Amino acid sequence: MSTSVLDNISDPISTIPSLEELPVAERASKDMPGRPGNMPVKGVQGFGIIKHHPPPFDPVAQFDEAFAFYEEHGYVVVDQLNNDEILALNNVCDDFHKERGTEIDVPNQGQLFFPLLNYPEFDGTVFHPKTLPLVGRILGGAENVRHIEFNYRGWQPETSDYGMVYHPDDCSGGKLTLAQRQTRRPYGPPDMLSTFTYLTDVDDTTPSFAVVPKSRRIHNIQLLRDALGEEYCEVPIQGKAGTCCIVDRSTVHTRHDPFEKDVAQQRSRRILHHVFARAGDLRNADGSLRTGNGEPLAVTTWAFSRGLIPKRLAKSNDPEVARMFSLWPSHQKEWMATDFDEDFVSDPKSARGPTKGPYRNDGSQKD
Ligand SMILES: O=C(O)CCC(=O)C(=O)O
Ligand SMILES: [Fe+2]
Numbered sequence: 001m002s003t004s005v006l007d008n009i010s011d012p013i014s015t016i017p018s019l020e021e022l023p024v025a026e027r028a029s030k031d032m033p034g035r036p037g038n039m040p041v042k043g044v045q046g047f048g049i050i051k052h053h054p055p056p057f058d059p060v061a062q063f064d065e066a067f068a069f070y071e072e073h074g075y076v077v078v079d080q081l082n083n084d085e086i087l088a089l090n091n092v093c094d095d096f097h098k099e100r101g102t103e104i105d106v107p108n109q110g111q112l113f114f115p116l117l118n119y120p121e122f123d124g125t126v127f128h129p130k131t132l133p134l135v136g137r138i139l140g141g142a143e144n145v146r147h148i149e150f151n152y153r154g155w156q157p158e159t160s161d162y163g164m165v166y167h168p169d170d171c172s173g174g175k176l177t178l179a180q181r182q183t184r185r186p187y188g189p190p191d192m193l194s195t196f197t198y199l200t201d202v203d204d205t206t207p208s209f210a211v212v213p214k215s216r217r218i219h220n221i222q223l224l225r226d227a228l229g230e231e232y233c234e235v236p237i238q239g240k241a242g243t244c245c246i247v248d249r250s251t252v253h254t255r256h257d258p259f260e261k262d263v264a265q266q267r268s269r270r271i272l273h274h275v276f277a278r279a280g281d282l283r284n285a286d287g288s289l290r291t292g293n294g295e296p297l298a299v300t301t302w303a304f305s306r307g308l309i310p311k312r313l314a315k316s317n318d319p320e321v322a323r324m325f326s327l328w329p330s331h332q333k334e335w336m337a338t339d340f341d342e343d344f345v346s347d348p349k350s351a352r353g354p355t356k357g358p359y360r361n362d363g364s365q366k367d
């Protein structure tokens with residue numbers, strides 16, 4: 001009897017040999033990993049083949065439908081925050097913007113901030129009752145969900161950057177788990193999942209988080225277009241503040257520039273980005289152990305403080321909180337060995353109040 005295991009996604013797999021498999025002279029010019037090759041048409045991000053997503057799902061009332069949409073496309077848009085939550089969180093953002101000023105401006109990233117360490121006001125966004133059950137279902141069960149990173153981004157017309165390249169979010173530039181993603185059956189539950197939550201309304205006058213549906217197994221949009229044919233498209237996620245896009249971290253995406261090109265008409269945007277990893281061992285169809293998860297936030301200088309977990313969460317007395325924050329990269333362990341010494345972090349992008357001393361991990365030094 002056949003023991004073949006049905007796949008749970010229909011994303012295509014590239015049949016073109018990867019860069020590493022071919023001598024330089026024979027490499028397909030379009031087979032480029034990660035960001036290179038993903039801006040093939042001058043003047044637009046991607047190919048400019050734009051399609052729209054359905055209205056946001058209510059992730060509680062439409063739990064099964066939202067999950068089914070995610071499984072088919074690699075992303076799903078849901079309603080998450082209510083007006084009170086949006087107002088309260090924006091007030092906190094106003095405070096840290098006022099306090100930090102240009103300290104949190106990062107080239108190519110807009111304004112970047114890591115609220116987890118000193119802003120417990122955001123803890124509820126990790127455990128949000130609208131999204132956590134769906135995140136748990138996608139990752140194979142609530143007990144498998146681990147939080148690994150949280151960053152906040154602000155974008156302003158004119159002073160922030162334009163033209164972000166389409167990319168998957170693997171720290172390695174797309175290479176870390178590509179081979180695994182292409183071969184494993186079934187594909188899911190995935191290794192890592194991101195949630196992108198809007199704190200401001202997103203429409204033609206603002207940038208939008210944009211995805212290429214069914215791109216979990218190919219990281220280059222030229223290959224994707226060949227493989228997906230008529231189905232290939234780029235989907236800008238637009239919606240009011242409180243809208244959340246849940247997406248496989250391997251899905252190709254970008255921050256799409258405003259469709260309104262008159263800078264005077266453009267408006268600013270605020271977004272929260274959480275990353276969750278799947279814990280627990282999974283078996284492949286042949287019975288072998290699946291070695292997913294890559295390295296959850298391997299310590300690169302740029303990722304240093306965005307992956308740190310404060311004492312109140314890492315050492316929480318609430319077992320569900322402690323479990324959520326129990327995936328500790330090596331620098332987390334080093335920090336814990338100092339009993340969470342404040343000076344260890346030293347990153348103004350996670351500070352509350354005056355910063356003390358120089359920032360030692362500003363990404364300017366290579367690992
Ligand atoms: O801000 C966005 O909409 C997406 C940003 C992003 O993809 C990134 O910085 O890696
Ligand atoms: Fe990204």
